[in-house]
Amino acid sequence: MPENSIELVRTTLDGLYRSESGRILATLIRLLGDFDLAEDAMHDAFAAGLERWPQEGVPANPRSWLISTGRHKAIDGLRRRARFDASQDKIADQLLPSGDFAPADVGTESDESVPDDQLRLIFTCCHPALAPEGRLALTLREVCGLTTEEIARAFLTTAPTLAQRIVRAKAKIRDERLPYQVPAPEELPARLDAVLQVVYLMFNEGYSASAGASLTRADLSGEAIRLGRLLLELLPEPEGMGLLALMLLQESRRAARTSPSGELILLEDQDRTQWDRALIAEGVKLVERALLSRRFGPYTLQAAIAAVHSEAASAAATDWPQIVALYNLLARAVPSPVIELNRAVAVAMRDGPEAGLALIDGLLQRGVLTEYHLAHSARADLCRRLGRKGEARASYERALALTQQEPERRFLEKRLRELEE
Amino acid sequence: MKYICLGYIEPNKFENLSEAERNALVDACFSYDDELRKNGHFAGGEGLQGPQSAATLRWENGKVAVTDGPYAETKEQIGGILILEARDLNHAIQLMSKHPGVKAGPFEIRPAADLSGMMQESEERRG
Known part of the structure; x- marks a missing residue:
């Protein structure tokens, strides 16, 4: 067999790994009932492909071949190890396919159940019983196919720390027997919310790093959008639509929100010709669809606010009354001081800085958001517009003391310097 | 990606097992190594003779000094190494x-360090 056909098979398998490993893994977990066993089985199946396909040719349905080979590899492995550990034999017995089993059955069965298997995997990785950082790491590794080392780099942490999170999350799934299934309709809203939270956290981690020198880590945001699209394809719920829209609309401003030297540029100062019109069009369409469903929630409302911004030619030309109205709905749906703060900024744009300042001061007097840097920088900005330099300086300094993000620090320092001029 | 697995063992722990226990452990280990090999994960490995067989080289006062025994006295000693081919940690x-x-x-x-950049720079320095 010529050398290049092995290379050809390797390239084919690499491509299959990228496009199919999430689906293959999801089905193997269902068939084998264990994350680790399924992962090993999948890797072994790809290795078997590399060994056998150069001679036997690439099978007509590579995914089915990999699934059925992986399943058999797992059972063989358990059988072999059972000679040294009796408990493994029982597991192998339980997994043994029924008498009339043939590889072709796996093919047809799995093709139909693939979307369900993928949803099962997403819901299990985002199970509320898992620690939040574990959910995020597990989803990136098992659903998105990133390696432990890649995820660690994206989160600015070490691979062993990240590896432990994944090991712990998997142990919890196994020990607490978290069910590998799509939740029942009555459970769906709460469980879907947990999934959307993971996707949005992933996006934000990539859009605005919580610490460190780089403001954006585009790869994480890209994965979040990919996952958002997949989720919507598998489960067309309005809030999934709203979340994808929100991410697309925020992503559309990526190029405009930092200067070439990495400095932060606020929405009102951004060069709007740099906004990605294709992403905006897609996002706006999704918002409209989600709003029409009348079953929308906070993600759709936030996306609707982002859509109003996207359609304005400048900060001044923005439909601020519309934005304030959307914030009113949002604050009613999910009461939160951060939403009140954003609403205050919109009110300042609609009615003038004084009106916004009164709302922010009201929040701070209630003792909420006093440790939140954006509350102080928003207050500083309104004071600056009102010409109240001393108060503006004090608030910028307070914000500076509270932020841990390098580009934001530089931004606040710049604003402080400008006050002196 | 290659990962180097250092296997530690307490001195005499192995020797103190009964023959049946020792055989069972050895058979299980070799059988699992075979499984790793079969699936392309076993990229190499060796068991080590006991720490009393070690010679340690050290740069001392401008020349190489040779002492016997391992470098550090610890309760656990390296018993063998295995080079593993795995997708990630x-x-x-x-x-x-x-x-x-x-x-x-x-x-x-521990992941194998990629020294190719360092080697290339070094080659350029050496001409």
């Missing part, structure tokens, strides 16, 4: 968690 952890050798002593798993 969690995959390596998974594969080694099933290795029966972990019952005899801890494994330390």
